[in-house]
Amino acid sequence: MHSLYSIKVEWSAAYECIISLYAYIYEKERKHLQLGSAWKEETTRMLPDSFAAELADERWEVLHRLVLLVAQSPRKASVADFLEWLELIPPGEIYERLAPWVETIPLNLGEIRDHSLSLLKRWNEHYFSKVEPRILDSLEQSARQTEELAKTLSAIETIDQVTHGIWIEPMSELQEVVLIPQYHCAPTSVLDFHRGIATCLYPVRDAGRLHPEPLLELLPITQCLADEKRLQILRCLSNGTCTLGELQQQVSLAKSTVHHHVTALRRAGLIHAHYTGSSTIAYYSLRGQFIDRLPVLLHSFLENGGKQQ
Known part of the structure; x- marks a missing residue:
């Protein structure tokens, strides 16, 4: 019999900054997202033409690695705080932080970090820093509610409830599932497994609304x-x-x-x-x-x- 994993609920605006850029870049997924094409068009108008053109050709495949780094970062009170930490951390330390969880790690970690940092800094400046604060407040509130929910339900049931149907079976190698509320990819959950850990960015569909819709x-x-x-x-x-x-x-x-x-x-x-x-x-x-x-x-x-x- 497999032992049941534990869950941890995380919240930082850095997660939402990353997931919002992911939602903007991935054309194939966007048709399923609540925000839809109108959000993409409106956001594009907020960006400098050169940056929008760069993102149109982007194949940014490091979402899960950055999410793992946010989870481990000692500095994530704000997006700027996390990005400053990411800029200063040596590539060797990035490797050490990822090695227990990620099976294959590219040798050019420094280049990947610099590229990701450049994208996220500009994305934060032109788009994410202008996101309605009430949305981020709703996500933080959801994290607190999920923590309370986890006190009354099992780990499996908690994940099922907040994701509306993801059921993660206990496996001997799975030790922990990190739950992170997100808005930009709703109603989709973004789920990744990395050896003993899984990260699940679960949707908060009505984030920013005064009342549930x-x-x-x-x-x-x-x-x-x-x-x-x-x-x-x-x-x-x-x-x-x-x-x-x-x-x-x-x-x-x-x-x-x-x-x-x-x-x-x-x-x-x-x-x-x-x-x-x-x-x-x-x-x-x-x-x-x-x-x-x-x-x-x-x-x-x-x-x-x-x-x-």
């Missing part, structure tokens, strides 16, 4: 339930767990199409995605609590008159 959770659920193939997938999973291949056989669709459907169902919180020590989903199961959650959301939406705060 039920429509942000209600709309993805109702959109999923309005699709016949997604309903068939839910019925398959009501009979037990299934891998992607097993679901494909049962609903007779191309694997890429089934993957698209289960991704939408997972983001809406209707199914669990089970992970067994890597960032590849092992199998899926029904997340039955959405059945009770739906009328609550619907009542809340109707009572509020559908007004966004």
